[in-house]
Amino acid sequence: MQQQRVFVQGREGSPLMPCHPARARRLLRVGRAKVVRRVPFTVRLIDRDQKDSAVQPVSLRLDPGARTTGVALVAEGGRGARAVWAAELTHRSQSIRSRLTDRRMYRRGRRSRKTRHRPPRLQNRARPKGWLPPSLQSRVDNTRTWAERLACRAPVSTVVVETTRFDVHALSAGKPLAGVEYQQGTLQGWELREYLLHRHGHTCAYCQGESRDPVLEVEHVHPRSRGGSNRVANLVIACQTCNTAKGNRTPGEWAVALGRTKFDQARAKTAPAIEAGKPSSLRDAAAMNASRYAVGRAVKTLGLPVTFTSGGRTKANRSSQGYRKAHWIDAACVGPAGDSVHLDPNAPVLSITATGRGQRRVTKPDRYGFPRGAAGRVKRVQGLQTGDRVRAVVPTGKYRGSHVGRVAGVRADGRMDVATTRQKFTTTAARLARLQAADGYHYEGAGL
Ligand SMILES: [Zn+2]
Numbered sequence: 001m002q003q004q005r006v007f008v009q010g011r012e013g014s015p016l017m018p019c020h021p022a023r024a025r026r027l028l029r030v031g032r033a034k035v036v037r038r039v040p041f042t043v044r045l046i047d048r049d050q051k052d053s054a055v056q057p058v059s060l061r062l063d064p065g066a067r068t069t070g071v072a073l074v075a076e077g078g079r080g081a082r083a084v085w086a087a088e089l090t091h092r093s094q095s096i097r098s099r100l101t102d103r104r105m106y107r108r109g110r111r112s113r114k115t116r117h118r119p120p121r122l123q124n125r126a127r128p129k130g131w132l133p134p135s136l137q138s139r140v141d142n143t144r145t146w147a148e149r150l151a152c153r154a155p156v157s158t159v160v161v162e163t164t165r166f167d168v169h170a171l172s173a174g175k176p177l178a179g180v181e182y183q184q185g186t187l188q189g190w191e192l193r194e195y196l197l198h199r200h201g202h203t204c205a206y207c208q209g210e211s212r213d214p215v216l217e218v219e220h221v222h223p224r225s226r227g228g229s230n231r232v233a234n235l236v237i238a239c240q241t242c243n244t245a246k247g248n249r250t251p252g253e254w255a256v257a258l259g260r261t262k263f264d265q266a267r268a269k270t271a272p273a274i275e276a277g278k279p280s281s282l283r284d285a286a287a288m289n290a291s292r293y294a295v296g297r298a299v300k301t302l303g304l305p306v307t308f309t310s311g312g313r314t315k316a317n318r319s320s321q322g323y324r325k326a327h328w329i330d331a332a333c334v335g336p337a338g339d340s341v342h343l344d345p346n347a348p349v350l351s352i353t354a355t356g357r358g359q360r361r362v363t364k365p366d367r368y369g370f371p372r373g374a375a376g377r378v379k380r381v382q383g384l385q386t387g388d389r390v391r392a393v394v395p396t397g398k399y400r401g402s403h404v405g406r407v408a409g410v411r412a413d414g415r416m417d418v419a420t421t422r423q424k425f426t427t428t429a430a431r432l433a434r435l436q437a438a439d440g441y442h443y444e445g446a447g448l
Contacts, residue, residue, distance in 0.1 A: 003347035010049035070331030083343035086328035160335035166194035167310035191312030204239035213239035348446035387438025
């Protein structure tokens with residue numbers, strides 16, 4: 001199944017239904033369309049507009065993550081919902097953090113080195129409401145940028161965003177959470193499992209992750225086989241190793257039977273607190289991921305109807321359809337309508353990596369941080385800059401032929417480094433034709 005569709009715009013630029021790549025090729029061949037953008041591949045029809053075409057509702061579904069955000073466009077057709085385009089958007093959180101740390105270091109160095117001593121300024125700057133650390137803010141901005149881009153490439157009618165890991169309200173329906181019971185497999189069970197995972201910070205309550213066992217299970221503190229209840233108060237997250245070792249004993253009984261190794265002693269130490277109903281890592285259900293909510297707020301500013309949903313539901317939807325775990329598949333399964341989506345789990349999708357647009361640094365520091373020599377002063381050489389998508393036509397030599405890739409580096413003398421998916425070579429600006437300007441993202445995977 002060819003999943004990744006080509007975006008189509010009408011004569012005046014209004015979005016039409018994305019089409020199969022073969023159809024786009026035919027339209028281009030007979031001259032009924034022209035290419036307006038390479039990535040994501042978009043064509044514009046010459047002879048038709050939105051009013052002449054049938055447009056089905058398309059929902060944009062987002063699964064924001066710390067490192068990678070899943071993005072999927074799902075069309076509601078006659079044969080049910082179908083994923084028509086998907087991407088995984090990788091954020092640059094860590095590089096922002098390290099660059100800000102660098103900047104702080106340089107400034108501190110300058111303060112003490114250049115002139116008279118200048119003490120750091122007072123911390124008298126107020127942070128505006130809704131302020132996020134720059135690394136988190138960039139995730140929010142990346143996601144909004146792509147939501148906005150896709151909204152003008154496809155006829156997006158609704159946006160669904162996963163803003164919480166679990167939905168406490170759906171879990172307890174307003175009643176105290178302590179009374180909620182665990183039911184394996186139901187939507188409520190999925191939400192509860194996500195809640196417990198969050199509460200225990202995704203680590204085993206007994207060994208605190210010492211066992212290095214990646215399999216985490218919902219564990220009954222007072223064993224089920226001996227009358228222990230299914231209520232939240234009687235449940236913790238345990239790794240499979242600890243869960244199996246504990247068997248049908250209470251934590252107290254198990255602690256007595258544990259050996260003298262360091263690992264066993266650590267587990268024996270946590271057991272009494274768990275038996276007393278006070279596991280060490282209890283997180284507040286309300287203290288949720290601030291940046292996920294910020295993504296929701298940012299997407300709302302696009303002016304489309306936005307629905308917020310929870311991760312418990314996403315997992316339940318994905319599992320019930322038997323799809324593997326991937327960020328874009330999670331995105332397609334987000335929301336109440338995510339329980340019946342046709343998609344090919346093995347289809348390649350576009351991988352988008354946020355790279356930023358270069359740096360402001362004007363000197364090259366040595367490894368001790370002292371300025372040594374000037375960094376490249378020009379960003380653009382003969383109209384080209386790092387990150388531009390280009391076609392290179394190399395007439396002779398090892399790399400002769402026509403290549404499509406991105407400019408990986410520019411030099412003042414006009415030589416250009418070009419990286420394609422397979423190789424990297426140096427050529428001159430005269431042999432390059434720009435296909436698409438650098439936009440702060442690096443693209444790989446399907447549709448290039
Ligand atoms: Zn464990």
